[in-house]
Amino acid sequence: MVDEILLDMEDLREVVAYAADSAADALDFFERSYPFDWRPREAIDTARLFARGGKRIRLLRDAAWAALRSAQDAEDAAASHAARAAMCAPSSAYLHPLARSTQVRHILGAAGHAARAAELAAGDVPAIAADHVARACRRATPRLVEILCRYPAAPSGGGRVGELLRTLDMMLRGRAP
Structure with missing residues (x-):
């Protein structure tokens, strides 16, 4: 049985605000390539x-699915990751109160995809992603970190976005990556 987390x-709302701000960092990478696609x-x-303070309603899920379709439609990899970051913002409202490492993706997924979008937009330059991860770390409020620390550390896998997410997770928990 998996332990429940109190949420x-x-x-x-704290998690969603963080995810939305993280996703907004990458929105230009999408909109430069797809200026008439407003879904992200x-x-x-x-x-x-x-x-x-809004309600947790179907509109959040619909918006997340629409942004995911934008990501899938995008031929530009940076734009696709920017749209995935946007998809993560409303999805994070559905963070589950289960002590599973996979739930960390709901908290930090937008930041991970935004960092990857920036990295790709700069020509696959890791230092750019590191800058975005550092910014995401500075953006985190003490309450967000406390919520994150209720969960196990981020899971393995997930390719480059997973690496960025784990780096951010370790930084926020006060451990060097």
């Missing part, structure tokens, strides 16, 4: 509405 609506921007806006 209240304000915890979820709408996903971030929908997440921000929830973070500011």
